[in-house]
Amino acid sequence: MNPPLVTIRDLHVELGGNHVLCGLSTVIPSKEIAAIVGLNGSGKTTLLRALLKEIPYTGEIRFHCGHDHTHTSPSHVGYVPQKLRLESNMPMTVRDLLGIAMQRRPLFLGFGAGVKMQMSAMLKLVGASSALLDRPVEKISGGELQRVLLALAMQPEPELLLLDEPAAGVDVTGQEQFYDLIHRLNREHGTTIVLVSHDINMVSKRAHRVMCMKDGKIHCQGTPRELTPEMLTQIFGAQHGMFAHDH
Secondary structure: OOOEEEEEEEEEEEEOOEEEEEEEEEEEEOOOEEEEEOOOOOOHHHHHHHHOOOOOOEEEEEEOEOOOOOEOOOOOEEEEOOOOOOOOOOOOEHHHHHHHHHOOOOHHHOOOHHHHHHHHHHHHHOOOOHHHHHOEHHHOOHHHHHHHHHHHHOOOOOOEEEEEOOOOOOOHHHHHHHHHHHHHHHHHHOOEEEEEEOOHHHHHOOOOEEEEEEOOEEEEEEOOOOOOHHHHHHHHOHHHOOOOOOO
16 A cells, blocks of 8 residues: 555544534545445545535544655645536636636636647546537536546646546446546546545446445445455445456
């Protein structure tokens, strides 16, 4: 296992009077893909939000960043949400969406040549065509939107990339392609990736490490080969006990 990028100890989160995370402890190795799986309500998204420091928590989240693993915070954390919420009365192209994140000046002033080139390069990185730039966000497919959001999350190149159900609403072929893309980004850029997913078989083919959550805790964790059908049955029930171990 690679050196840890994040160490989590005795993490507790209470939201609306409910205990969502209950003494969760784990280690996220650097330069690996860690998948978080579990049923709805197990605390998967809450764990990502705690890593992003979006919600209050007790316990410890310690980062070991930089080339010497001594920096206490990452230079950049990328995040791809499960859903993008846009106002329906605000038509926006992919170029506009990228521009909002990339430059401070108002969109009506346009984009410089350097920004336009950078946008095309961002889409190329995630295997998307620059032809998407002038298309309305609401008109592109779910798979195309996830690639656009991934392009945003990779700019600047993050030390940690968090993905919340990144292929939700995408067909099976699109899911395969998206997870292949995640695997390539990890392999070629060394980006540490933490992804939430319901698809055990899909993540088992790409993830180095799988963390199974239940009732706000890590119930079992390890490499895909280390997680037995019996362990997964305790998390998902008998109908989900089968698990693809081949990489």
